[in-house]
Amino acid sequence: MHNKEQLRTELLEILSTQRQNALDAADTAHDLATHEQSVAETQYDTVGLEAAYLAHGQSQRVAEFDMTINRLKALPLIDFNEEDEIKLGAIVTLSDGMTCWFLPVCGGYKLANDCVVVITPRSPLGQMLDGAEIEEVLQDGREITSIA
Structure with a gap:
């Protein structure tokens, strides 16, 4: 079975990389928006305005990554057993071999x-899956074979 702490670490690394990419994009767009060559010369010249919108959007993405990362770090990693219902934090294996980690974020x-x-x-x-139990057959015909 999979180690939840290792999975969380891997997911946090992915999110941190994506956050940094969004931050870099926001910085680049901000630099473009504030560059002297981006000053509008006519009413139809919107390069600076478009770059400002892009910088704002990328900054919002960074904030969303921060919230997601903090939520993931705060999530208690609970070990489930075969008598438990499936709740957030469970790792579930289905009869077709698919293994899922049931989390509130990062789908x-x-x-x-x-x-x-x-x-x-x-x-x-x-x-x-929410609230289902081991050996339960889901609406799509797959059966829950394990929970951890």
């Missing part, structure tokens, strides 16, 4: 060499 990320997929309660699979 769609693949970890552990693409062996574990992060799903959230908002996803269709997450909605089926």
Whole structure:
């Protein structure tokens, strides 16, 4: 089975890299927006304005990454057993071999060499898994084979 602390570390590294990319993009767009050559010469010259919008959007992405990273760091890593219902933090294996880590954030990320997929309660699979139990057959026909 997969070590949750290692998975969290891997996910935090991915998020940190993406955060840094967004921060770099925001800095670049800000520099472009404030560069002397970006000053509008006519009412139709919008290079500076467009760069300012881009810088703002990238800054919002950085803030979203910060919130996600903090939420992931604060998530208690609970060990589940076969008598437990599936809740946030559970690693679940399905009868088709798919292994999912049920988290409140980061849906769609693949970890552990693409062996574990992060799903959230908002996803269709997450909605089926929330509160389900081992050996339960889901609406899509797959059975829950293990929980950790």
